[in-house]
Amino acid sequence: MAKTGAQILVDMLIKKGVEYVFGIPGGAVLPLFDTLYDSPIKFILTRHEQGAGHAADGYARATGKVGVCLVTSGPGATNLTTAIATAFMDSTPLVAITGQVKRRFIGSDAFQEADITGITRPITKHNYLIKDIRDLPGAVNEAFHIASTGRCGPVVIDLPVDITTETWDGAIPEEVNLPGYKPRYQGNPRQIRLAAEAINHSKRPVVYTGGGIIHSGCHKELLEMAERGNFPVTTTLMGLGGFPEDHELSLGMLGMHGTLYANHAVTECDLLIAIGARFDDRITGKLDEFAPHAKIIHIDIDPASISKNIKVDVPVVGDAKNTLAELLPLIQPAERREWLEKIKEWKEKYPLSYDNSGVLPKPQYIIEQIWEVTKGDAVITTEVGQHQMWTAQYYTFTRPRTLISSGGLGTMGFGFPAAIGAQLGCPDKTVIDIAGDGSFQMNIQELATVVHHKLPVKVAIMNNGYLGMVRQWQELFYKKRYSQTHLEDNPDFVKVAEAYGAKGFRVERKEEVRPVLEKAMAIKGPVVIDFRIGEEENVFPMIPAGKTVKDAIREGTFGGMA
Amino acid sequence: MRHVITALVENKVGVLARIVGLFTSRGFNIDSLTVGETENPELSRLTVVVKGDDATIEQVRKQLGKVIDVIKVIDLTDTPYVERDLLLVKVNVPPGKRGEILEIVDVFRGKIIDVGQKDLIIELSGTEDKLEAMIKLLHTYGIKEMARTGQIAMARGSK
Numbered sequence: 001m002a003k004t005g006a007q008i009l010v011d012m013l014i015k016k017g018v019e020y021v022f023g024i025p026g027g028a029v030l031p032l033f034d035t036l037y038d039s040p041i042k043f044i045l046t047r048h049e050q051g052a053g054h055a056a057d058g059y060a061r062a063t064g065k066v067g068v069c070l071v072t073s074g075p076g077a078t079n080l081t082t083a084i085a086t087a088f089m090d091s092t093p094l095v096a097i098t099g100q101v102k103r104r105f106i107g108s109d110a111f112q113e114a115d116i117t118g119i120t121r122p123i124t125k126h127n128y129l130i131k132d133i134r135d136l137p138g139a140v141n142e143a144f145h146i147a148s149t150g151r152c153g154p155v156v157i158d159l160p161v162d163i164t165t166e167t168w169d170g171a172i173p174e175e176v177n178l179p180g181y182k183p184r185y186q187g188n189p190r191q192i193r194l195a196a197e198a199i200n201h202s203k204r205p206v207v208y209t210g211g212g213i214i215h216s217g218c219h220k221e222l223l224e225m226a227e228r229g230n231f232p233v234t235t236t237l238m239g240l241g242g243f244p245e246d247h248e249l250s251l252g253m254l255g256m257h258g259t260l261y262a263n264h265a266v267t268e269c270d271l272l273i274a275i276g277a278r279f280d281d282r283i284t285g286k287l288d289e290f291a292p293h294a295k296i297i298h299i300d301i302d303p304a305s306i307s308k309n310i311k312v313d314v315p316v317v318g319d320a321k322n323t324l325a326e327l328l329p330l331i332q333p334a335e336r337r338e339w340l341e342k343i344k345e346w347k348e349k350y351p352l353s354y355d356n357s358g359v360l361p362k363p364q365y366i367i368e369q370i371w372e373v374t375k376g377d378a379v380i381t382t383e384v385g386q387h388q389m390w391t392a393q394y395y396t397f398t399r400p401r402t403l404i405s406s407g408g409l410g411t412m413g414f415g416f417p418a419a420i421g422a423q424l425g426c427p428d429k430t431v432i433d434i435a436g437d438g439s440f441q442m443n444i445q446e447l448a449t450v451v452h453h454k455l456p457v458k459v460a461i462m463n464n465g466y467l468g469m470v471r472q473w474q475e476l477f478y479k480k481r482y483s484q485t486h487l488e489d490n491p492d493f494v495k496v497a498e499a500y501g502a503k504g505f506r507v508e509r510k511e512e513v514r515p516v517l518e519k520a521m522a523i524k525g526p527v528v529i530d531f532r533i534g535e536e537e538n539v540f541p542m543i544p545a546g547k548t549v550k551d552a553i554r555e556g557t558f559g560g561m562a
Numbered sequence: 563m564r565h566v567i568t569a570l571v572e573n574k575v576g577v578l579a580r581i582v583g584l585f586t587s588r589g590f591n592i593d594s595l596t597v598g599e600t601e602n603p604e605l606s607r608l609t610v611v612v613k614g615d616d617a618t619i620e621q622v623r624k625q626l627g628k629v630i631d632v633i634k635v636i637d638l639t640d641t642p643y644v645e646r647d648l649l650l651v652k653v654n655v656p657p658g659k660r661g662e663i664l665e666i667v668d669v670f671r672g673k674i675i676d677v678g679q680k681d682l683i684i685e686l687s688g689t690e691d692k693l694e695a696m697i698k699l700l701h702t703y704g705i706k707e708m709a710r711t712g713q714i715a716m717a718r719g720s721k
Contacts, residue, residue, distance in 0.1 A: 118579070121580060121583050122584075122587045126630040129575075129576070131575075146630060178630060179633050180571070180572060180629070180630055180631055180633040180634075181630045302628070303624050303628075304624035304625050304627070304628055306624075307617065307620060308621060
């Protein structure tokens, strides 16, 4: 029986097990929404397309499944682009379906027309403009396949409205045939042997892991490997949760706001074993002085990530889980007592610390309390800025997919909608968006979405009345000239929450932190907590951009910086 | 160093835009880029001449390989290969110089494909060096218009 393009698409989404679609309707997707009206797919109506994209992204990161969003042509699609770029930078599997004007109007500057395949080309893993209904099923299959295999990423399907109303009765293919796309899952055995040799010879190894651990689901293999060889493990922001931070081999996060002991260990190591990480500039600082004494092994599914920023000695292209499984039996157990002693010294000399005196609650303290109240079992999302770094530093991540944060693109406004997707994907978990007052206002409209869908998402705003991270840079590097970072007329977040139908609390004293958190967690619906913290709180330690651990600024050590 | 890289790509709408976009967004400098059908109408061959150090060239190869529509990428630089560029040049013919110009064309084994009252159109194919050499000589007479295809290349022997 002939089906419309809309019916073909919706049927395929159902068959692929798509549970939720996030988006907003519009002119070019009316037939699709009419078909969805009768379908079992649950549609999550957000209040801005960017929110829909981040929610689909959050769902994907929390569950490991493909996130799906659907928006209209033109502004609907362009509003989605920040979310697409965010997913691209952090390798999230996302399929974004955008409406398009009728085929005969394409290129005519029609109402709500934008060249979305052109616009999203550099921020997608692949994209499609469907010009013939017969190509639709193949494109849908390929989109899901490409998004969720290899190094995952977003795929856009741009669908002209007249294709969604046209009918076709052809067979729907099951398989994909992509001669140019064969991601490599198995590491080359010779390279794995070379890696094992280097590892077994190493006296001062450090394992440096990224989001690849989470994507490939190899946290167990990583733990086994670390314990076998006594390798200290440091992770990137994206890698947090891939290795238990309460483990004695954990060094926490490295890089600009990483622990000093992680950065010292990397600087002094003789072997750096990078797994599913990409030597981002926020990690390496000054490239020539990054891990200067180390031989570098790099295991990554994306060959282009290898030797992109730093020349690698032993490259292994492959999936981290498969590669670690092959590598494990080749690793000789070793104590490495001297090296671990040295690391212990650094940990004692340079612990993460903050001054907890004063009346106002300290952000670091709030984050520790969030961890305690939730027993470390929550899914944490963050926005981008100081609160994100405090979360990375002071929340002890022990399980994969418990931190959802925009690492690569650094998208403010990501965390709250991402929390919506994470909550839908993990209905039994407590989901908390740790936010800043600046970031939260970038997608604050999604309060309507959480209230409408009765999602018990909690938002903890570290409210310093500033765009705090930018202010910190202005304090340190621009002589405290706070150009456009003071958010003097912030709204009353408690009243805003209440206006949307959520609960709101304000915390202005340290001793209120714990009771208010407990009260908030006991509430079954959405809650916004406005934590008033000091205006000039800073994130330390900090290695200034392009510098090394020798130049690290610690609390109380800066002053007189040019 | 100058590298000649060829890629077999799916003959689909938008492939060229993808590749050109990739080169600009990654900041790769290309000298020339050509694309045309192959013996298989479903495939096109892309030839790109790119300059850069080893690390850059490695990135060019890898990034090209990541494009879904790209099936195979070969750097011809270190293997025996032939390359050709096609030139059309409209050259001014000053009074009494026609013979001289014809002689140059003959030496380079070019072809005259159009004869006007005051100009000639010359066709020449060959390596970049050969084309540059003839262009240099023709400058003496005044070049009115010029068009080139850019390099196409192929590995020698059976592979």
